[in-house]
Each structure stands twice: as C-alpha cells, then as structure tokens.
Amino acid sequence: xxNFEKVSKYINSHLDEHLRKLQEFLRQPSVSxxxxxxxxxxxxLKTHFTDLGCKNARLIETGSFPVVYGEYDARAEKTLLVxxxxxxxxxxxxxxxxxxxxxxxxxxxxxxxxxxxxxxINSKGPLIAFLNALESIxxxxxxxxxxxxxxxxxxxxxxxxxxAKFVEDHKEMLSRADAxxxxxxxxxxxxxxxxTLGCKGIEYVELECSGKLWGKGPTQFxxxxxxxxxxxxxxxxxxxxxxxxxxxxxxxxxxEGWYDNVKPPSKEDLELIDKLVKTFDEETVKHExxxxxxxxxxxxxxxxxxxxxxxxxxxxxxxxxxxxxxxxTVLPHKVAVKIDARLVPxxxxxxxxxxxxxxxxxxxxSDIIIRPMDPYDWFKTSxxxxxxxxxxxxxxxxxxxxxxxxxxxxxxPYHLFTRKPLRLPFVDAGLGHGGRAHAPDEYxxxxxxxxxxxxxxxxxxxxxxxxxxxxxxxx
Amino acid sequence: xxNFEKVSKYINSHLDEHLRKLQEFLRQPSVSxxxxxxxxxxxxLKTHFTDLGCKNARLIETGSFPVVYGEYDARAEKTLLVxxxxxxxxxxxxxxxxxxxxxxxxxxxxxxxxxxxxxxINSKGPLIAFLNALESIxxxxxxxxxxxxxxxxxxxxxxxxxxAKFVEDHKEMLSRADAxxxxxxxxxxxxxxxxTLGCKGIEYVELECSGKLWGKGPTQFxxxxxxxxxxxxxxxxxxxxxxxxxxxxxxxxxxEGWYDNVKPPSKEDLELIDKLVKTFDEETVKHExxxxxxxxxxxxxxxxxxxxxxxxxxxxxxxxxxxxxxxxTVLPHKVAVKIDARLVPxxxxxxxxxxxxxxxxxxxxSDIIIRPMDPYDWFKTSxxxxxxxxxxxxxxxxxxxxxxxxxxxxxxPYHLFTRKPLRLPFVDAGLGHGGRAHAPDEYxxxxxxxxxxxxxxxxxxxxxxxxxxxxxxxx
Numbered sequence: 001x002x003n004f005e006k007v008s009k010y011i012n013s014h015l016d017e018h019l020r021k022l023q024e025f026l027r028q029p030s031v032s033x034x035x036x037x038x039x040x041x042x043x044x045l046k047t048h049f050t051d052l053g054c055k056n057a058r059l060i061e062t063g064s065f066p067v068v069y070g071e072y073d074a075r076a077e078k079t080l081l082v083x084x085x086x087x088x089x090x091x092x093x094x095x096x097x098x099x100x101x102x103x104x105x106x107x108x109x110x111x112x113x114x115x116x117x118x119x120x121i122n123s124k125g126p127l128i129a130f131l132n133a134l135e136s137i138x139x140x141x142x143x144x145x146x147x148x149x150x151x152x153x154x155x156x157x158x159x160x161x162x163x164a165k166f167v168e169d170h171k172e173m174l175s176r177a178d179a180x181x182x183x184x185x186x187x188x189x190x191x192x193x194x195x196t197l198g199c200k201g202i203e204y205v206e207l208e209c210s211g212k213l214w215g216k217g218p219t220q221f222x223x224x225x226x227x228x229x230x231x232x233x234x235x236x237x238x239x240x241x242x243x244x245x246x247x248x249x250x251x252x253x254x255x256e257g258w259y260d261n262v263k264p265p266s267k268e269d270l271e272l273i274d275k276l277v278k279t280f281d282e283e284t285v286k287h288e289x290x291x292x293x294x295x296x297x298x299x300x301x302x303x304x305x306x307x308x309x310x311x312x313x314x315x316x317x318x319x320x321x322x323x324x325x326x327x328x329t330v331l332p333h334k335v336a337v338k339i340d341a342r343l344v345p346x347x348x349x350x351x352x353x354x355x356x357x358x359x360x361x362x363x364x365x366s367d368i369i370i371r372p373m374d375p376y377d378w379f380k381t382s383x384x385x386x387x388x389x390x391x392x393x394x395x396x397x398x399x400x401x402x403x404x405x406x407x408x409x410x411x412x413p414y415h416l417f418t419r420k421p422l423r424l425p426f427v428d429a430g431l432g433h434g435g436r437a438h439a440p441d442e443y444x445x446x447x448x449x450x451x452x453x454x455x456x457x458x459x460x461x462x463x464x465x466x467x468x469x470x471x472x473x474x475x
Numbered sequence: 476x477x478n479f480e481k482v483s484k485y486i487n488s489h490l491d492e493h494l495r496k497l498q499e500f501l502r503q504p505s506v507s508x509x510x511x512x513x514x515x516x517x518x519x520l521k522t523h524f525t526d527l528g529c530k531n532a533r534l535i536e537t538g539s540f541p542v543v544y545g546e547y548d549a550r551a552e553k554t555l556l557v558x559x560x561x562x563x564x565x566x567x568x569x570x571x572x573x574x575x576x577x578x579x580x581x582x583x584x585x586x587x588x589x590x591x592x593x594x595x596i597n598s599k600g601p602l603i604a605f606l607n608a609l610e611s612i613x614x615x616x617x618x619x620x621x622x623x624x625x626x627x628x629x630x631x632x633x634x635x636x637x638x639a640k641f642v643e644d645h646k647e648m649l650s651r652a653d654a655x656x657x658x659x660x661x662x663x664x665x666x667x668x669x670x671t672l673g674c675k676g677i678e679y680v681e682l683e684c685s686g687k688l689w690g691k692g693p694t695q696f697x698x699x700x701x702x703x704x705x706x707x708x709x710x711x712x713x714x715x716x717x718x719x720x721x722x723x724x725x726x727x728x729x730x731e732g733w734y735d736n737v738k739p740p741s742k743e744d745l746e747l748i749d750k751l752v753k754t755f756d757e758e759t760v761k762h763e764x765x766x767x768x769x770x771x772x773x774x775x776x777x778x779x780x781x782x783x784x785x786x787x788x789x790x791x792x793x794x795x796x797x798x799x800x801x802x803x804t805v806l807p808h809k810v811a812v813k814i815d816a817r818l819v820p821x822x823x824x825x826x827x828x829x830x831x832x833x834x835x836x837x838x839x840x841s842d843i844i845i846r847p848m849d850p851y852d853w854f855k856t857s858x859x860x861x862x863x864x865x866x867x868x869x870x871x872x873x874x875x876x877x878x879x880x881x882x883x884x885x886x887x888p889y890h891l892f893t894r895k896p897l898r899l900p901f902v903d904a905g906l907g908h909g910g911r912a913h914a915p916d917e918y919x920x921x922x923x924x925x926x927x928x929x930x931x932x933x934x935x936x937x938x939x940x941x942x943x944x945x946x947x948x949x950x
Binding site: 159221226228231239249251303312330336340408409411 | 634690694695708710711721723769770782886
C-alpha cells in the first residue's frame with residue numbers, strides 16, 4: 001500500500017527535477033520515419049528502466065527499431081504489461097513557433113505553463129510522467145504496488161511494422177501479466193476524462209489499375225491525351241471499378257458479404273452508449289472537424305451507433321496523371337487509390353482483401369491489383385474488468401467521472417494483446433492533457449488549472465490508479 | 476523566280492555559318508514557364524528579322540511575352556503569314572547527356588551529326604533554317620518570291636495564353652495575307668513526309684468536389700479516416716459523378732448531346748483516308764506509345780476514322796488525399812480532376828462546359844465546380860488549297876510523296892487564323908527531322924542521310940516550297 005500523501009508531497013517538491021527529465025527525453029530526437037536519433041532514444045529509455053530497478057532492461061531487435069523492454073519485480077500479486085512508444089512523428093517542413101527539439105516552457109491559455117516539443121503528448125510526456133510516478137513511490141520508501149513488464153516500441157509512427165512479430169516471438173514472456181496498461185493523458189481541453197474500451201480494426205490497401213496489367217491502354221508511360229480517341233484509359237476503368245463498390249452517396253458498401261460479420265452492439269455496450277449520449281458533445285466534435293453536418297443528419301444515440309458500429313470503406317487518396325498547376329494533356333498509364341476499411345466487431349481483417357478481390361473479379365476487374373498494407377484487428381475490453389473498474393474508482397477518488405466509450409473509431413495494435421493467445425484486458429489511463437499530436441507546436445500541460453491536471457497531477461493520478469488496481473478485489 | 480541551283484550551292488557553302496546561327500539561337504535560353512531568357516530571345520529574333528530586311532520589325536506586347544513581328548515586302552503577288560514560336564519547354568530536373576543550352580553536335584544513328592539542345596526541333600531548328608533559306612535567296616541576288624508577315628509568339632508552351640487577344644487586336648494587319656505557313660521539319664525517322672491539314676479542338680477543364688461547397692463532408696482539411704463512419708466523403712462523390720459521364724469502358728461519353736454536332740468525315744477527307752490507310756503504319760504507332768492494343772482492337776480505316784473523328788472525354792489527372800508512400804489515414808475534404816474534351820468538326824468549345832454543367836446538375840452534382848482552362852477550336856484546310864497543292868508539288872520535286880492526314884488529333888491555336896475573320900488556309904511544311912520534344916536530349920538533324928534531310932536539305936526544301944507556291948496557278 002502506497003502512502004499517497006507522502007508520494008504526493010515528494011512529487012510536488014521534485015517537480016522541477018521531473019520536468020527536467022521530461023525535457024531531456026523530449027530533446028532526444030526519435031523520428032522513426034527519418035531514422036533520426038531513434039536508437040539513442042532507445043538507449044536513454046533503457047537507462048530509465050534500469051535506474052527504476054528493472055532487471056535485465058534491454059533492447060530487443062525487431063528488424064526495424066528495437067523494443068525497449070524491462071521487467072520490474074515488486075513481488076506484488078498483480079503484473080501489468082505496460083505499452084509505450086518512444087518514436088515520434090517527423091517535424092521537417094513544419095512551422096513551429098517554438099523549436100520542436102528545444103522542449104521550451106510556453107504559456108498556453110487556459111492551461112498555464114506547457115512544454116512544447118515533438119512527442120510532448122504523443123507520447124513522451126505521459127511516458128516520463130509514468131516513470132516519475134513510480135520513482136516517487138520508491139523514493140519515499142514504499143514499494144510499487146504491482147509488477148511491470150515495460151515494452152516500448154520504436155516504429156509505432158511507421159505503422160508498428162514489426163511489432164506483431166515481436167509479440168509472437170515473446171508471447172511466453174508477455175503472457176505472464178494480468179492486464180495491459182497504457183500511460184496516457186486522457187483529459188480533453190475542458191478537463192473531461194475519456195476512457196475508451198476498444199478500437200476498430202483496419203485493413204488499408206492500395207488498388208492499382210495499369211495499362212500494363214490490363215493489356216489495354218498505355219503500358220509504360222502517360223501518352224498524349226489526343227490518343228484517347230483510339231486508346232483505352234486505365235483512369236476511367238478505375239473510376240468505374242470504384243463506383244461499383246459503394247452506393248451513390250458513398251456510404252453503403254456494395255461489396256458482397258461486406259456486412260456479414262458485423263454484429264450489433266452488445267447489451268453492455270448499449271448501456272454504455274445510453275450513458276455516453278448524455279455527455280457526448282456533438283457540436284464540439286463537428287467544430288473540431290470543420291464538418292457542418294453528420295452523415296444523414298444523424299444525432300444522439302443513432303449518431304453514436306453509426307459512428308462506432310458501422311463498417312466503412314474510405315478513399316484515403318487517389319492519384320493519376322498530371323496533378324500540377326495549369327493544363328498538361330496526358331492519357332495516364334496508371335491510377336492508384338488508397339482505401340481503408342474500418343472493422344467493427346466481429347469483422348476480421350483477413351476477410352476484407354478476399355472480398356474486395358472477389359468483387360473486382362466478379363465485375364471484370366481481375367487486372368486491378370490490391371496491395372495490402374497495415375492490418376489491425378478490432379479489440380474490446382469489458383467495462384467489468386478489474387483494471388477498468390479500478391481505474392474508474394481511481395478517477396472518482398481524484399474527483400473525475402470518466403466518459404466511457406465502449407469502442408473508439410480509430411485503430412491501434414492492442415489486438416496483439418487482447419486476442420489469443422494473450423487475451424489481456426487493457427486500459428489507457430491517466431489525468432493530464434496535451435494536444436497538436438502530429439502537428440506543429442505539440443504540447444503537454446505542465447502547470448494545469450482547476451480542471452486540467454498538470455505534470456504533478458498526471459503523475460499522482462498514475463499512483464492512485466496503480467494503488468487502486470493493486471487493492472481491487474482484495475478482501 | 477528563284478535560281479534553285481545557285482541558292483542550293485550557297486546553302487552548301489555557308490552551312491557552317493548557318494549552323495552557328497542556329498547554335499547561337501539555341502544557346503539563348505527562352506524558357507517561358509520560368510521566365511528565363513525569353514525577352515532576350517525575342518530581341519535576338521527581332522534582329523534576325525531586321526537583318527533579313529523586314530521593315531519595322533518589333534516586339535508587340537501581349538500581357539505576357541511579346542510577339543516578335545516583322546514584315547518582309549518582296550513586292551510579290553502573294554503574302555504568307557508565318558507562324559513561329561520562340562519560347563521552349565523547361566529542362567530543370569531533366570537528365571541530359573549533352574547540356575540543354577550548349578547546342579553540342581552529337582552523332583545520332585542513323586542520322587549522323589545532330590544538334591542537341593532544348594528547342595532543337597520544337598521549334599528553333601526549323602525557325603532558323605527557314606530564315607537561313609530566305610537569307611540565301613537574297614545572298615545570291617534573287618528576290619524572295621513571296622511577301623511575309625512573321626509573327627513569333629513567346630508563350631506557346633504556356634498555352635498561348637495571350638495569343639488570341641494579339642490576333643484579335645491586330646486582325647487588320649494580319650488579314651492582308653493569302654495563307655498561313657508554319658516552318659517545320661516534317662519527316663519521321665524513316666524519312667516519310669507527314670502533312671496534316673487540320674487539328675482537333677480542345678476544351679480542358681478542372682472539376683472539383685469539396686466538402687466546403689457540398690455542405691457535407693469535411694469542409695476545410697482532411698480529417699481522420701475513422702470519421703468516415705459518420706462523415707460523408709467528397710472523394711466517393713466525385714467517383715460516382717465521374718462514373719455517370721462515360722460508358723463502363725470509358726470510351727462512350729454519356730453526357731447528353733455530347734455527339735450532337737459531330738459530323739461524319741467529308742468526301743474529301745474520306746478520299747484522303749483511303750490513301751492514308753495504305754501507308755499508315757499501325758505497328759510503329761503502337762510501339763512508340765507502348766500500347767499493345769488499340770481500342771476495340773480496331774485497325775485500318777476503322778481505326779483511323781475512330782482516331783480522327785471521334786469526340787472524346789479524357790481524364791488527364793486526378794488527385795485527392797494522401798498520395799505518398801505507405802499508409803496515412805485521412806478522409807479528404809476535396810478531390811480534383813483534370814479532364815479534356817477533344818473536339819472534332821463541327822463541335823464548338825463553347826458547347827462543352829454547358830453540357831458538362833447540365834449533366835452534373837441533372838445528376839444532382841450542382842456543387843461540383845468546373846474550372847475552364849485552355850479552349851482551342853478545331854480547324855481544317857482543304858487539300859485543294861493552292862498552298863497545300865503547291866507544297867505537295869514541291870515535295871514531289873524533292874523526291875517525296877507526302878502522307879496526308881486530313882486532321883490531326885492534337886490541338887494548336889491555328890483556329891485563330893483559319894476561322895473568321897481571317898479565314899486563311901494553312902500549311903506546316905519542310906523537310907528535316909528531329910525528336911524528343913518536351914524531353915531530354917531533344918535533337919534536330921544537321922547531317923542527315925539518304926532518307927532524312929539535314930539542315931541544308933531542310934533549308935532547300937523551304938526554297939522549293941516557296942518558289943513553287945509563288946508560281947502556283949500562274950499562267
């Protein structure tokens with residue numbers, strides 16, 4: 001059992017030191033897309049694991065950037081697998097008002113002092129805050145109330161290319177855990193705490209139609225557009241192929257069997273939705289996306305059900321021929337489209353490509369190729385899981401009633417842990433707030449106000465969550 | 476009457492000088508797209524007009540680069556308006572084996588010595604060869620057999636943006652001519668002489684579908700693709716809008732009234748096609764375009780009729796969302812498409828945009844905007860025109876039977892001269908050969924062989940054509 005008051009005091013009195021540790025970590029570049037500083041950052045993180053008292057902290061090679069792994073044995077009853085990432089998005093070409101590697105302290109209204117740096121909120125801020133919290137528990141002479149297996153990946157921003165293999169290769173080691181925990185700053189800018197108990201899956205593919213594979217049209221380069229009168233066009237072919245895939249409004253997928261495995265939300269999910277609809281703020285979401293109207297002018301519960309439980313097919317990008325200014329007259333020899341399918345329970349990423357393939361073949365488009373990219377499976381954790389319930393209790397102790405989402409519409413690779421063989425429940429949690437992830441002037445709140453926790457509040461929330469979880473279910 | 480033998484001898488003995496004049500002109504950059512050397516090139520060309528004896532050679536401002544204008548009065552019966560261009564394509568970023576501004580002499584099989592430079596064939600080589608030919612006639616003491624009005628435009632490669640206004644503003648001055656002549660090197664690489672008696676017109680437009688104008692979908696930036704489940708997609712909208720425009724094979728335009736004004740080829744054209752089909756080399760054309768099969772596997776006369784007399788709708792380019800490597804998950808807020816319609820007799824560029832607009836409106840796509848770009852009208856000259864017949868006679872004197880095309884599938888702004896009020900017949904003509912226009916290592920043949928004329932043969936062919944034309948129809 002942790003003496004929260006003592007730890008809290010320690011955090012308050014060592015906040016400058018904790019901030020410096022965060023700034024040091026932010027100043028260490030780790031841009032995976034540009035191979036910039038990533039391995040140095042991995043070494044630095046390994047040092048932090050070792051300093052905390054992890055046995056055998058090490059870099060585990062994956063074929064890309066290593067996973068930084070470390071185990072902390074508190075001789076506790078429960079063990080958490082901690083998911084982290086230490087790489088960041090690039091910042092080349094972006095215009096920052098404060099340089100992305102300087103980690104300057106900047107006043108941002110209404111939060112007070114914030115640290116501005118690439119990776120501040122995604123995810124170096126919460127990562128270091130979590131380690132600071134653990135160190136503080138030890139510093140006051142207490143023991144950390146749970147055991148940890150830390151794993152931090154270094155190519156999350158590249159699409160976790162090698163992470164599935166890492167999990168597969170180390171499933172024995174990773175399986176000796178009770179749940180998966182992701183340190184996060186979960187407050188929105190008004191201080192509301194968001195908890196998301198799952199994510200959709202995704203299958204991202206590139207379709208390409210070319211004269212080369214079709215056997216008609218130009219096969220090697222874009223030819224003069226005057227030749228359209230006697231030469232077929234791969235671009236028109238792709239347009240007509242795509243048009244067969246959805247209803248005219250682009251919202252219903254016409255690929256055979258697309259919705260076969262879509263299951264209606266469970267009773268538990270519907271109960272959560274009924275609560276969620278009371279606090280969910282449609283106008284703010286529309287304002288943030290700069291969207292005037294939701295699809296079919298839905299709102300309330302219908303809107304949330306549509307958002308969370310519908311299987312989609314989205315065009316992420318399309319390009320062909322001349323796309324510069326003015327006019328250039330070409331008949332393009334190929335066209336490519338990036339498409340993503342968001343998968344809801346109980347669709348499987350394995351079913352998507354065969355269904356698209358069959359659809360294209362059936363409509364006479366056997367020559368259009370499908371390049372698979374990053375498949376993630378959907379996953380869910382029950383709100384009744386001890387880790388989830390303990391986190392909700394902890395938030396309430398801290399004065400917050402979390403807004404609980406049974407599913408998120410985005411996709412992360414937690415299915416690797418929630419599915420067979422590991423089957424772990426998970427929570428991403430922690431007070432605190434940051435913003436502008438993947439954008440200039442990314443920030444993480446240090447000072448905070450009465451609604452939004454700062455660095456100290458974030459660290460203390462981790463202590464409360466861990467302590468509550470350790471004691472959860474004990475007689 | 477020109478003493479061809481004397482002029483021919485003069486050309487042979489002054490070829491080095493003529494080549495140096497060409498090299499000097501090629502070394503003077505005139506890249507209109509980059510505003511690089513264009514006005515200096517205009518000054519140099521004006522000097523050439525003056526040196527030839529043009530009265531009042533001058534630069535006529537157009538709002539872009541000036542037209543270089545000069546009149547040569549030979550006190551002859553006939554007057555030719557000579558169409559030239561002095562600007563070139565850019566070469567930035569291209570890889571040349573011989574620098575594009577050095578105008579080096581390079582051996583190219585089977586043509587022997589060639590000059591390699593940006594603008595060599597398009598169109599500085601034929602331009603200087605033509606001026607050399609005229610100077611040679613004068614140098615041996617003869618008079619040039621026709622009067623000239625030279626006009627050379629400097630923004631041809633930008634789409635002749637200001638040329639229509641120039642013609643309109645000076646129609647009185649330009650109208651006092653019997654025909655339009657374009658100096659050209661008209662031989663293909665096997666030495667066959669091509670004559671084209673017209674061109675198709677073109678209407679080039681950009682279509683854009685955006686959430687902003689639609690009122691649905693993201694309105695200001697690309698949002699996260701997970702939002703597809705509750706937000707509409709402008710990209711899908713454009714796909715479905717485009718799909719309504721053509722048959723599934725992309726070859727028949729389904730826009731109402733598209734073919735209304737398409738007239739079948741005239742009797743004269745059909746006679747020319749019957750001759751053309753005997754020499755037209757389908758396999759070479761396919762090989763050059765890297766096309767395995769023509770549309771619907773047409774060949775022979777049917778292929779030529781399809782090529783020359785069908786109205787088309789071509790996708791020149793399309794782009795939306797993320798088009799880089801790997802996966803980025805976005806729901807794009809807009810999509811743009813570049814489309815060109817090639818116009819055959821008697822379609823008018825004015826009818827195209829209203830038809831597309833009505834089609835989009837009828838199908839519920841009133842929000843998709845149409846940005847007009849470069850309209851050119853189609854035009855034709857009769858094979859029975861004196862200038863055309865004289866040119867054919869001249870080619871035969873030079874030992875060549877020209878392959879006559881009643882129409883070309885591409886588009887140039889000659890409609891400004893062939894239509895009201897000027898109504899001039901025209902010919903582009905001259906022996907000689909060059910290649911790789913708009914591409915690296917552009918060349919113009921200097922030496923030549925028994926089939927393909929070199930610089931001297933090109934210059935002599937101009938003398939023969941002009942002399943034959945001057946005497947054509949005389950008792």
